[in-house]
Every structure is written in C-alpha cells, then in structure tokens.
Amino acid sequence: MIFAVLSLLLAAAPISSADAVVIVLNSKNSVSAKTFSEAKGIVEKDAAAGGPLQQFVIGVTTDDKKLAEKYLNASREKIKMLAEEKGNPLAWYLLSMEKNDLRLLQKAADGGNVQALNALGALVTQKALASKNLSTNAVESLLAQSFENFRQAAVKKDSNGYINLGTCYLRGFGCQRDMELAFVCFKAAAEAGHPEGMDNMSACYQFGHGVEKNDELSLLWAMRGRAARGDAAAAKWLETRK
Numbered sequence: 001m002i003f004a005v006l007s008l009l010l011a012a013a014p015i016s017s018a019d020a021v022v023i024v025l026n027s028k029n030s031v032s033a034k035t036f037s038e039a040k041g042i043v044e045k046d047a048a049a050g051g052p053l054q055q056f057v058i059g060v061t062t063d064d065k066k067l068a069e070k071y072l073n074a075s076r077e078k079i080k081m082l083a084e085e086k087g088n089p090l091a092w093y094l095l096s097m098e099k100n101d102l103r104l105l106q107k108a109a110d111g112g113n114v115q116a117l118n119a120l121g122a123l124v125t126q127k128a129l130a131s132k133n134l135s136t137n138a139v140e141s142l143l144a145q146s147f148e149n150f151r152q153a154a155v156k157k158d159s160n161g162y163i164n165l166g167t168c169y170l171r172g173f174g175c176q177r178d179m180e181l182a183f184v185c186f187k188a189a190a191e192a193g194h195p196e197g198m199d200n201m202s203a204c205y206q207f208g209h210g211v212e213k214n215d216e217l218s219l220l221w222a223m224r225g226r227a228a229r230g231d232a233a234a235a236k237w238l239e240t241r242k
Contacts, residue, residue, distance in 0.1 A: 162186070
C-alpha cells in the first residue's frame with residue numbers, strides 16, 4: 001500500500017510552456033531524465049516558433065554555438081526591454097547568464113527569481129567555505145545570507161530551493177542544525193520529482209536523520225532516484241512493487 005500511495009504523490013502532471021522554461025533553467029539534475037527531455041522539447045518547439053523567451057533560454061543553455069548566436073541575436077532586445085522597462089526578474093536572470101554578470105544576478109534575486117536566488121546562494125556559500133582569510137563572524141554572516149536566499153526559493157516551492165535549504169539545516173549553514181527540518185525539505189524536493197531529494201530521503205531513512213530508520217523506505221527512495229535518472233532496472237523494480 002505504501003508504494004502505491006507514494007506513486008500517486010509522484011504522478012507527473014502535464015508540462016506547460018512556462019513550466020518547461022523553469023525546468024530547463026533549473027537544469028536536468030533537478031527533475032527526472034524523462035521530464036527534462038519533455039520540457040526541453042517544448043522549449044525548443046516554442047523557440048522555433050519564434051518565442052523570444054524560449055529563444056533566449058535555448059541561447060544561454062545550448063552547446064550549439066551557431067544556434068545560440070542566432071537565437072540570442074533574435075531575442076536579446078526583447079529580453080532587455082522586459083528587464084529594463086518591466087523589471088522582470090526572469091529577464092534579469094537570463095541576461096546575467098549570458099553576460100556572467102553578478103550585478104544582474106543580484107537584480108534577479110532581489111526580484112524573487114528562484115534560479116537567481118539559488119545561484120547567488122550557492123556562490124556566497126562557496127565564498128564563505130573556501131576563503132581562509134575571513135573571520136568566523138564574516139563566514140557566519142555570509143552563510144546566513146545564503147540561507148535566506150535558499151529559504152526564499154523554497155517558499156516559492158522551488159525544488160532546488162528545498163534541496164539547498166535542507167542542506168543548510170543538515171549541516172547548520174546559516175542556521176541551527178535541525179535534522180527534522182532537513183528531512184521536511186528533502187521530502188518536499190523528492191515529492192516534486194527531484195532525484196537528489198530522493199537520494200537524500202533514502203539517506204535520511206537509512207541513518208535516521210530527522211525520521212525513524214526504515215530500510216524499506218530507504219531502498220524505495222534510492223530506487224526512485226535511480227529510476228528518475230533513467231535506470232531501467234530500477235524502474236522495473238518499482239513497477240513490480242506497485
């Protein structure tokens with residue numbers, strides 16, 4: 001019964017054009033391989049039909065340099081107008097990706113764009129942990145900034161935000177260490193289809209982090225994580241237990 005209930009919780013919903021853009025920007029590691037492939041196909045189709053947002057997204061994510069140049073040249077002015085005249089946070093984020101501009105990334109984060117919040121939080125966390133010249137207070141201040149960025153992304157129900165916030169609670173980055181809250185965050189990410197969230201759920205059940213140890217559920221979530229990444233054997237194992 002528990003396997004059937006969890007299958008219902010993870011049932012895939014149809015992907016809209018707007019959702020497809022978010023999925024592609026969040027990267028293929030934040031959803032199942034199948035979901036990412038479907039989302040990418042939707043964005044590519046919309047871009048080919050002339051959608052400026054989708055063209056810019058393809059432009060900043062594709063490895064095809066000629067296609068990137070074509071789409072960026074076709075859509076850049078429209079995205080700039082959306083950012084500068086409308087103050088659109090997603091537009092600021094896309095421009096920051098093209099130019100690798102931290103100032104534009106901050107504008108996007110200030111506007112509440114979840115991709116920018118996660119990216120900025122990750123950069124600040126890396127700075128805090130990598131620097132050998134910062135005082136303890138300075139490191140704690142930076143980690144508190146990162147925690148707040150991740151918290152804001154999680155409040156918007158972003159799965160990467162849940163993962164990042166859960167990691168903060170697990171390790172005590174910018175907050176008091178809290179295994180139960182870490183588990184809550186990882187559970188939210190896993191139920192949203194995030195493979196890393198599934199891996200973390202497996203670890204939580206294996207080691208009793210924020211929840212009672214449960215080998216059956218640990219195995220279940222481990223197999224869900226593998227299946228989400230395209231492991232056919234794991235997917236078959238799950239099918240036999242519905």
